[in-house]
Amino acid sequence: DGGITQSPKYLFRKEGQNVTLSCEQNLNHDAMYWYRQDPGQGLRLIYYSQIVNDFQKGDIAEGYSVSREKKESFPLTVTSAQKNPTAFYLCASSTPRGTVLGEKLFFGSGTQLSVL
Amino acid sequence: AQKITQTQPGMFVQEKEAVTLDCTYDTSDPSYGLFWYKQPSSGEMIFLIYQGSYDQQNATEGRYSLNFQKARKSANLVISASQLGDSAMYFCAMREALGNQFYFGTGTSLTVIP
Numbered sequence: 001d002g003g004i005t006q007s008p009k010y011l012f013r014k015e016g017q018n019v020t021l022s023c024e025q026n027l028n029h030d031a032m033y034w035y036r037q038d039p040g041q042g043l044r045l046i047y048y049s050q051i052v053n054d055f056q057k058g059d060i061a062e063g064y065s066v067s068r069e070k071k072e073s074f075p076l077t078v079t080s081a082q083k084n085p086t087a088f089y090l091c092a093s094s095t096p097r098g099t100v101l102g103e104k105l106f107f108g109s110g111t112q113l114s115v116l
Numbered sequence: 117a118q119k120i121t122q123t124q125p126g127m128f129v130q131e132k133e134a135v136t137l138d139c140t141y142d143t144s145d146p147s148y149g150l151f152w153y154k155q156p157s158s159g160e161m162i163f164l165i166y167q168g169s170y171d172q173q174n175a176t177e178g179r180y181s182l183n184f185q186k187a188r189k190s191a192n193l194v195i196s197a198s199q200l201g202d203s204a205m206y207f208c209a210m211r212e213a214l215g216n217q218f219y220f221g222t223g224t225s226l227t228v229i230p
Contacts, residue, residue: 031216040125042207042222050216058217088159094218104151105209105218107161 002027006091006108012116013078013085021076021111023091031095032074033105036060037088046089049074078113086114117142120208122221129198130229136183137193137224139208147213150191152182155205155223164206167191195226203228 004025013019025032031050035043045058049068063082068074074093078085089111095103121140129135141150152164167175167182175182183192195202208221 033218035220040222042122043220045217048217090159090161092161092218104163104166105153105161106163107153110159112159 004091004093004106004108006089006111008111009109011111011113013113014116016080018077018079019085019113021078021089021091021113023074023076023108024072025074025091025093025106025108026072027093027106028071029093029095029106030071031093032068033092033094034058034064034066034074034076035090035092037090037110043090046076088112118221119143119219120210120221122208122224124224125222126225126227128227128229129195129202131200132197134194134196135198135226137195137206137208137226139191139193139221141189141191141208141210141219143189143210143212145212145214149211150182150184151209151211151218152180152191152193153207153209154202155207157204161207165193198228200228200230202226 007022033048034046037043044060046064047066049055055066065077091108092105094105148169150167154162165175165177165180165182167184174184179196181194205223205225207223210219
């Protein structure tokens with residue numbers, strides 16, 4: 001079955017440590033997204049990518065980095081510069097702009113990141 | 117300005133009753149899509165229903181319907197015959213034709229009371 005796989009489900013970060021969240025999709029989607037979810041604040045866009053080797057900052061990109069070397073993969077690194085990383089992180093994918101407007105976002109099951 | 121506004125942080129509904137979750141949006145793009153997602157406590161995001169800006173009729177999917185009032189820029193979700201399994205967070209989202217971002221509201225927490 002096609003879908004999005006996020007790993008790990010739970011992740012703990014120590015002070016000063018970079019951690020990487022994995023996101024893999026087999027839906028053949030060009031566009032991929034990373035969202036951060038804090039209680040009461042909904043989903044906020046961190047980064048998105050419309051095509052391999054290209055990505056754009058979202059609303060809260062500071063302290064995060066991404067890469068898009070393969071169509072299927074869009075890993076997110078939470079760097080030590082992100083001072084408040086505790087949150088639920090959701091990866092998603094969709095068809096890109098100019099195709100089908102009604103094509104929805106498909107989501108992974110999320111990663112809960114906590115600071116030790 | 118907020119692209120998507122959900123003004124109800126929490127809602128309660130009696131089992132088997134209908135409930136309306138509010139959503140208003142802001143865009144100058146004449147072509148856009150509106151989505152509703154459900155997020156149970158497990159964290160997964162479940163797509164519920166979609167409405168296109170040019171769709172003449174309100175979208176329906178089983179017990180879910182979307183009350184689309186274009187002039188008022190509102191896209192309220194109506195859940196009929198509520199079930200205990202409907203207890204979850206509900207998010208309204210919008211995608212504009214001219215961009216590739218999806219904009220989300222802050223969500224409404226729905227609790228179904230037996």
